[in-house]
Amino acid sequence: MSRDKLWWYLALPQLLLDEQLSLQSEIQRQxxxxxxxxxxxxxRTVVQANTAARHAGVKLGMAEVxxxxxxxxxxxxxxxxxxxxxxxxxxxxxxxxxxxxxxxxPPQGLLLEVDDLQRLYGDYAGVQRQLxxxxxxxxxxxxxAAGYSPxxxxxxxxxxxxxxxxxxxxxSELLEKLRQVPLRFALLPAAxxxxxxxxxxxxxxxxxxxxxxxLGARFGRAMVAYVAELQGELLPPQRYYRPPLKFSERLxxxxxxxxxxxxxxxxxxxxxxxxxxxxxxxxSVVRFTLLAHHRDQSQTPVRIAFALPLWRQREMQQxxxxxxxxxQLATPALxxxxxxxxxxxxxxxxxxxxxxxxxxxxxxxxxxxxxxLLGKLQARxxxxxxxxxxxxxxxxPEAAQQWQTDLQTAKAPSxxxxxxxxxxxxxxxIAVHEWQLQWGPERIQTGWWDGEGVLRDYFIxxxxxxxxxxxxxxxxxxxxxxxxx
Amino acid sequence: xxxxxxxxxxxxxxxxxxxxxxQLASDQLVDTGWPELNRRLGGGWLRxxxxxxxxxxxxxxxxxxxxxxxxxxxxPCLWINPPAQPYWPGLHYQQLQQAPLWLQENDPKxxxxxxxxxxxxxxxxxxxxxxxxxxxxxxxxxxxxASRHQQLAFILTPWQQQxxxxxxxxxxxxxxxxxxxxxxxxxxxxxxxxxxFPCPVTGHLPERRRRFA
Numbered sequence: 001m002s003r004d005k006l007w008w009y010l011a012l013p014q015l016l017l018d019e020q021l022s023l024q025s026e027i028q029r030q031x032x033x034x035x036x037x038x039x040x041x042x043x044r045t046v047v048q049a050n051t052a053a054r055h056a057g058v059k060l061g062m063a064e065v066x067x068x069x070x071x072x073x074x075x076x077x078x079x080x081x082x083x084x085x086x087x088x089x090x091x092x093x094x095x096x097x098x099x100x101x102x103x104x105x106p107p108q109g110l111l112l113e114v115d116d117l118q119r120l121y122g123d124y125a126g127v128q129r130q131l132x133x134x135x136x137x138x139x140x141x142x143x144x145a146a147g148y149s150p151x152x153x154x155x156x157x158x159x160x161x162x163x164x165x166x167x168x169x170x171x172s173e174l175l176e177k178l179r180q181v182p183l184r185f186a187l188l189p190a191a192x193x194x195x196x197x198x199x200x201x202x203x204x205x206x207x208x209x210x211x212x213x214x215l216g217a218r219f220g221r222a223m224v225a226y227v228a229e230l231q232g233e234l235l236p237p238q239r240y241y242r243p244p245l246k247f248s249e250r251l252x253x254x255x256x257x258x259x260x261x262x263x264x265x266x267x268x269x270x271x272x273x274x275x276x277x278x279x280x281x282x283x284s285v286v287r288f289t290l291l292a293h294h295r296d297q298s299q300t301p302v303r304i305a306f307a308l309p310l311w312r313q314r315e316m317q318q319x320x321x322x323x324x325x326x327x328q329l330a331t332p333a334l335x336x337x338x339x340x341x342x343x344x345x346x347x348x349x350x351x352x353x354x355x356x357x358x359x360x361x362x363x364x365x366x367x368x369x370x371x372x373l374l375g376k377l378q379a380r381x382x383x384x385x386x387x388x389x390x391x392x393x394x395x396x397p398e399a400a401q402q403w404q405t406d407l408q409t410a411k412a413p414s415x416x417x418x419x420x421x422x423x424x425x426x427x428x429x430i431a432v433h434e435w436q437l438q439w440g441p442e443r444i445q446t447g448w449w450d451g452e453g454v455l456r457d458y459f460i461x462x463x464x465x466x467x468x469x470x471x472x473x474x475x476x477x478x479x480x481x482x483x484x485x
Numbered sequence: 486x487x488x489x490x491x492x493x494x495x496x497x498x499x500x501x502x503x504x505x506x507x508q509l510a511s512d513q514l515v516d517t518g519w520p521e522l523n524r525r526l527g528g529g530w531l532r533x534x535x536x537x538x539x540x541x542x543x544x545x546x547x548x549x550x551x552x553x554x555x556x557x558x559x560x561p562c563l564w565i566n567p568p569a570q571p572y573w574p575g576l577h578y579q580q581l582q583q584a585p586l587w588l589q590e591n592d593p594k595x596x597x598x599x600x601x602x603x604x605x606x607x608x609x610x611x612x613x614x615x616x617x618x619x620x621x622x623x624x625x626x627x628x629x630x631a632s633r634h635q636q637l638a639f640i641l642t643p644w645q646q647q648x649x650x651x652x653x654x655x656x657x658x659x660x661x662x663x664x665x666x667x668x669x670x671x672x673x674x675x676x677x678x679x680x681x682f683p684c685p686v687t688g689h690l691p692e693r694r695r696r697f698a
Binding site (some may be wrong): 366367369370372373374376377380381385386387388389390391397400401403412413416417418419420421422423424425438439460462465466467468469482483484485 | 542543544545546547548549560561567568569570571572573574575576577578579584585586587588589590595598599602603606607608609661664686689690691692693694
């Protein structure tokens with residue numbers, strides 16, 4: 001028996017509301033909540049409602065006024081199709097970790113081509129288990145159905161009580177189900193649906209009985225193509241989802257949040273998304289921007305940087321937490337978003353069994369550990385708190401080394417001259433009679449080209465405490481510049 | 486009936502001096518670079534330990550005193566809150582192999598936090614911290630971290646008049662006298678304090694001219 005290729009369709013009738021609920025506390029979730037939309041001149045109607053609202057008697061399609069009269073404590077928000085589409089994109093990205101072929105049917109559906117995945121997971125049941133596991137982590141309500149063509153899957157997924165378990169049903173079985181589907185679930189344009197109803201067609205079974213030629217003559221080519229899709233004879237090509245190469249996600253916080261500390265929990269979700277994003281591309285990230293959005297449309301950006309590339313949510317969370325401890329949120333935030341657009345390919349860290357390479361690997365591991373330590377310290381204390389010296393080719397003593405906040409292979413100084421172990425941040429004026437000159441002078445005259453020219457005579461001298469200092473004379477003034485011990 | 490002292494020994498409240506000291510492998514000791522000091526400290530700096538250097542004034546030779554152990558490190562050393570900026574050209578001239586890492590944190594609590602984090606990382610050579618005051622519990626904590634992660638660390642701190650007990654493994658007092666660095670051992674493993682001895686650190690310093698009296 002040649003089995004037909006199957007498509008699955010994931011219908012997410014409450015996607016936006018589910019998303020909002022998943023960000024709320026347990027108690028908040030128990031409150032009746034609805035999303036309403038006004039279409040044209042008609043009154044606003046309920047389009048999505050949570051369990052609490054349904055239990056209280058709210059039904060979809062009910063006028064908002066009716067619903068709020070029925071349940072006085074009902075929380076109403078406006079349905080936003082664009083926002084829901086973003087959520088759908090995010091969900092597609094989340095599922096993209098397992099499933100390569102996903103087509104978006106905005107605002108509430110995803111078409112999955114799972115045929116090839118059978119080999120990976122054994123059979124359709126295995127694929128389904130994996131899918132269920134993924135979906136369980138995002139707490140979204142869904143209906144799923146299989147179909148031998150994308151259209152059939154889409155139709156079956158919407159019909160209440162008809163979405164059924166066997167995700168690998170034979171074509172004949174599916175066709176049987178399809179025949180019973182009432183016309184209002186047929187996904188036809190309203191005008192065509194009306195036309196069919198006018199001729200007494202009640203369900204898809206009635207439609208399928210009609211000869212194709214006759215259908216074409218009466219209802220046009222579009223109807224012929226529709227019926228061909230219903231029968232699986234026509235499989236229109238799908239536009240599959242391609243994950244973006246930028247990461248940009250926004251989270252509704254539902255309430256105003258006054259400090260970064262309180263944002264840590266929602267942040268975990270964003271970082272989870274980021275991990276999924278990175279995982280599916282085998283990338284890692286070293287910096288991104290967190291944005292707190294305020295009521296007046298303004299934003300507070302916080303740049304987060306890691307000393308080493310990361311991709312795991314837990315590691316990122318730890319470091320972000322440390323960095324946020326230093327931050328103050330001036331005004332309360334309504335939304336939080338995370339943007340990342342610079343990524344790095346991951347490096348292989350497998351250990352080698354070749355002795356020469358083992359050394360190199362050990363060194364690399366050490367370097368990474370050092371990076372990790374630096375990252376942690378800089379996260380908590382600020383980037384400038386930990387620095388490493390880097391030698392520069394400059395004769396001016398203060399310019400002969402530069403402090404850098406990222407680790408590089410340190411350049412050794414090229415000049416083999418006796419120099420002090422310490423340098424004062426700024427030369428300090430001294431009274432020269434308190435010092436006893438011992439060696440010198442060493443004249444340093446340089447830097448005339450960049451306007452910071454120096455002409456100094458350096459001496460090694462000891463002070464009253466018998467400490468060896470590095471002092472210089474410039475324009476008849478004496479300065480202390482460093483210490484030798 | 487056993488001697489009452491025996492009971493205390495069993496409880497771990499009383500140690501017997503000789504068994505703690507002797508079970509050290511030589512790789513747990515780091516050469517100080519000064520033979521006389523090695524002898525006094527029973528072989529060198531103990532790895533996985535915190536050592537205290539009390540200095541009378543900064544820049545009186547304490548860095549030269551540490552140069553041998555610092556320049557023996559293959560890994561970079563971390564300097565926490567040094568009194569001035571470490572000068573890499575000069576340090577390199579004194580054979581330091583890796584450019585120093587400089588951590589400056591004015592808040593003492595956060596500096597201690599950073600110190601502890603650094604002790605937990607295996608990627609650093611020696612850690613040297615300049616801390617004006619460190620209380621007993623902080624020292625104990627740091628000492629535990631150093632011992633758990635086998636790190637060698639030094640705390641440089643001003644001279645203390647009365648010595649309160651601290652969990653340092655070695656406590657040395659440094660003083661510049663008669664053109665020499667005098668090193669007194671205030672506390673050491675398994676031994677009595679020792680009087681000052683002159684440590685020849687001048688090899689790491691520019692040559693001095695005889696002072697005109």
